[in-house]
Amino acid sequence: xxxxxxxxxxxxxxxxxxxxxxxxxxxxxxxxxxxxxxxxxxxxxxxxxxxxxxxxxxxxxxxxxxxxxxxxxxxxxxxxxxxxxxxxxxxxxxxxxxxxxxxxxxxxxxxxxxxxxxxxxxxxxxxxxxxxxxxxxxxxxxxxxxxxxxxxxxxxxxxxxxxxxxxxxxxxxxxxxxxxxxxxxxxxxxxxxxxxxxxxxxxxxxxxxxxxxxxxxxxxx
Amino acid sequence: xxxxxxxxxxxxxxxxxxxxxxxxxxxxxxxxxxxxxxxxxxxxxxxxxxxxxxxxxxxxxxxxxxxxxxxxxxxxxxxxxxxxxxxxxxxxxxxxxxxxxxxxxxxxxxxxxxxxxxxxxxxxxxxxxxxxxxxxxxxxxxxxxxxxxxxxxxxxxxxxxxxxxxxxxxxxxxxxxxxxxxxxxxxxxxxxxxxxxxxxxxxxxxxxxxxxxxxxxxxxx
Numbered sequence: 001x002x003x004x005x006x007x008x009x010x011x012x013x014x015x016x017x018x019x020x021x022x023x024x025x026x027x028x029x030x031x032x033x034x035x036x037x038x039x040x041x042x043x044x045x046x047x048x049x050x051x052x053x054x055x056x057x058x059x060x061x062x063x064x065x066x067x068x069x070x071x072x073x074x075x076x077x078x079x080x081x082x083x084x085x086x087x088x089x090x091x092x093x094x095x096x097x098x099x100x101x102x103x104x105x106x107x108x109x110x111x112x113x114x115x116x117x118x119x120x121x122x123x124x125x126x127x128x129x130x131x132x133x134x135x136x137x138x139x140x141x142x143x144x145x146x147x148x149x150x151x152x153x154x155x156x157x158x159x160x161x162x163x164x165x166x167x168x169x170x171x172x173x174x175x176x177x178x179x180x181x182x183x184x185x186x187x188x189x190x191x192x193x194x195x196x197x198x199x200x201x202x203x204x205x206x207x208x209x210x211x212x213x214x215x216x217x218x219x220x221x
Numbered sequence: 222x223x224x225x226x227x228x229x230x231x232x233x234x235x236x237x238x239x240x241x242x243x244x245x246x247x248x249x250x251x252x253x254x255x256x257x258x259x260x261x262x263x264x265x266x267x268x269x270x271x272x273x274x275x276x277x278x279x280x281x282x283x284x285x286x287x288x289x290x291x292x293x294x295x296x297x298x299x300x301x302x303x304x305x306x307x308x309x310x311x312x313x314x315x316x317x318x319x320x321x322x323x324x325x326x327x328x329x330x331x332x333x334x335x336x337x338x339x340x341x342x343x344x345x346x347x348x349x350x351x352x353x354x355x356x357x358x359x360x361x362x363x364x365x366x367x368x369x370x371x372x373x374x375x376x377x378x379x380x381x382x383x384x385x386x387x388x389x390x391x392x393x394x395x396x397x398x399x400x401x402x403x404x405x406x407x408x409x410x411x412x413x414x415x416x417x418x419x420x421x422x423x424x425x426x427x428x429x430x431x432x433x434x435x436x437x438x439x440x441x442x
Contacts, residue, residue: 065312091286
């Protein structure tokens with residue numbers, strides 16, 4: 001059986017979960033307290049991070065590298081276009097969300113509000129929370145600008161870029177940090193992704209001590 | 222003419238420069254003061270980062286996405302193997318260096334010692350410098366452990382993983398922050414990469430106010 005070591009509110013783990021579910025690859029989910037690493041865990045991934053996917057008698061790590069592997073070995077349904085220029089745009093946006101959005105928004109809000117408490121690493125730093133809350137506006141506007149020209153974030157077909165972005169936004173939505181009124185085009189885009197069967201696994205996540213708001217699992221939010 | 226907007230001591234720009242040179246793609250280098258962004262620069266890359274490659278009437282950004290594009294459009298010589306598992310290992314190690322090594326080492330040493338002064342952002346934070354100097358030892362040991370089992374970092378052929386790692390180490394070597402005596406296997410590996418024609422462009426880099434040490438350009442270091 002394939003096995004994914006993960007934590008529920010990690011955008012990187014969620015991106016892999018969505019990719020697995022889109023490609024109908026069954027997987028057993030195992031929560032991993034990576035901030036209290038065991039020697040066995042570090043053997044699986046010396047980088048000390050999740051997600052870790054055990055599949056095809058391989059141990060796969062790094063979310064983007066895992067998704068590229070899944071795309072190459074289970075090509076249907078495709079989450080990347082065929083044209084190299086279009087593929088570049090998908091990968092550029094994956095980096096946009098996994099690097100820039102992660103540093104400016106996800107880490108500033110999810111890490112400060114949730115992870116710090118779960119990991120017993122102190123209280124939220126209000127300077128970081130303020131920064132993240134201000135910065136998400138810019139990113140929602142950028143997404144709306146893209147969606148004004150395209151059906152999906154990277155072009156006219158749904159790709160890994162959409163699942164990467166949705167993975168981040170879904171974590172922020174769990175803690176009510178997305179203002180869905182700001183950009184109707186972004187809300188419409190998210191509603192389309194959120195109603196996919198692959199998204200169901202994320203909508204039933206429960207983090208102990210942090211119950212999700214009612215709208216989180218509601219498809220008509 | 223292809224054009225690369227870059228800064229000389231950025232591992233991400235150097236990774237793209239090495240990939241371009243390996244594939245014998247000619248390019249005009251243009252230094253970009255990305256920390257003083259002009260509207261024109263932000264139009265090319267709203268993420269506000271270098272490298273930016275103008276090629277095939279496209280504007281390409283994000284170093285890993287650029288290198289994947291170059292691999293797909295100019296496949297010879299290949300910098301990625303064909304087997305999906307082997308490709309995953311290349312991409313895993315690219316992430317290792319561009320994310321983990323960057324956060325723990327490159328940013329702690331190069332940013333503190335050089336970028337801060339160039340950007341007029343203050344003095345090196347000695348806590349960061351100490352952290353980076355301690356942490357690089359762990360990474361050199363990890364590389365030696367890989368090279369004990371393989372000819373190159375990701376397997377028995379030279380790949381983008383090697384150029385990614387060499388891009389980071391070459392920046393650190395420019396400021397004499399690599400102890401080449403620690404792991405002879407890593408030194409041997411770096412000597413092989415350093416002697417490639419593609420590396421020459423990096424060895425003549427000069428950062429104003431920071432002359433490189435004599436060993437930096439010496440192939441017999």
